[in-house]
Amino acid sequence: MSRLTIYRDDTPDGTLLDTENPREIAETLQPFGIRFERWEAPVTPEKDAAPQDILEAYRPYLDGLMGETGAGSADVVRFDRHTPGIGAMREKYLSEHTHSEDEVRFFVHGQGAFVMHLDGRVFSVLCTQGDLISVPAGTPHWFDAGVSPDVVALRVFTDTTGWVAEYTGDEIARRFPVTIPDVAA
Template identity: 70%
Template sequence: MSRLTVYRDDNPEQVLIDVSSPGEIAEILKPYHIRFERWSSPVTPEKNASPDEVLRVYQPYLDTLMGETGAGSADVVCINADTPNLSELRKKFLSEHTHSEDEVRFFVHGEGLFVLHLRGRVYSVLCTAGDLISVPAGVPHWFDAGLSPDVVALRVFTDKTGWIAQYTGDTIADRFASNF
């Protein structure tokens, strides 16, 4: 189940907000221009479907989304226990960073934690299968696929070179480490 937990950025123990309704999550994130939606699809590909099959199943959604965002490409990322160089990949995603374009993700299977650092607060968004999140360019964040990852997600890019991070150098992600 999706969940949003908000903390002060100087106190990972103090919960300010904790909600699990997709509508409430969307409303709380909306002032920051973060898009959060729950999609339902009449067809969901098998967990072990090829990336091409996942893209085919979601093509109608992608066409609409890419038209709205001006995105130029989409791909599928699968992160699980068999992912090569998993510990290095996890470390890369767990460091606070920004992007020069919006980061758009749709969770096909599994779950992942998008953590946003906004105006003295940390917004921890647990995204599950069926969730779409779009984080605007320049928003500091990190991503946690978990200690035992098992996630399949669509990624949408404007820049066809794909995922490029600009690391902030802030160690806040270390202070808000999860046991997810």
């Protein structure tokens, strides 16, 4: 289940908002230019489906999104606990950073948390299967899919060079660790 939790940035103990309501999540994030949507495809592709089959299942949504944003391409990314270098990859994304392009992800399978540092608060958005999130260029954030990730996601982009992380040097991500629920539980 998707979840938005907001904290004051000076303490992870003070929860300001905690909701699983997708509409409330979208409305809360919208003033910051963060897009959050639930996509319901007629058929959810199998986790090991070919990338082209996954793209085709979501084609109507992708075409609409790319038309609105000017993005020119989409691809499929998969990673799990067996992905070579997954520990180093996770560590890299656990540091607060920005990008020069919007970071747009749609979760086909699995889950992960996008955490943004905005306006003196920390916004932790747990995205699950069926969630689309678009974090605007220049927004300080970090990402975590947990110690045992199992994610299949669509990435939407104009230019992949915009994906290069520019680290802020702020240690805030260390003060606000994300708890990713165990899907097997």
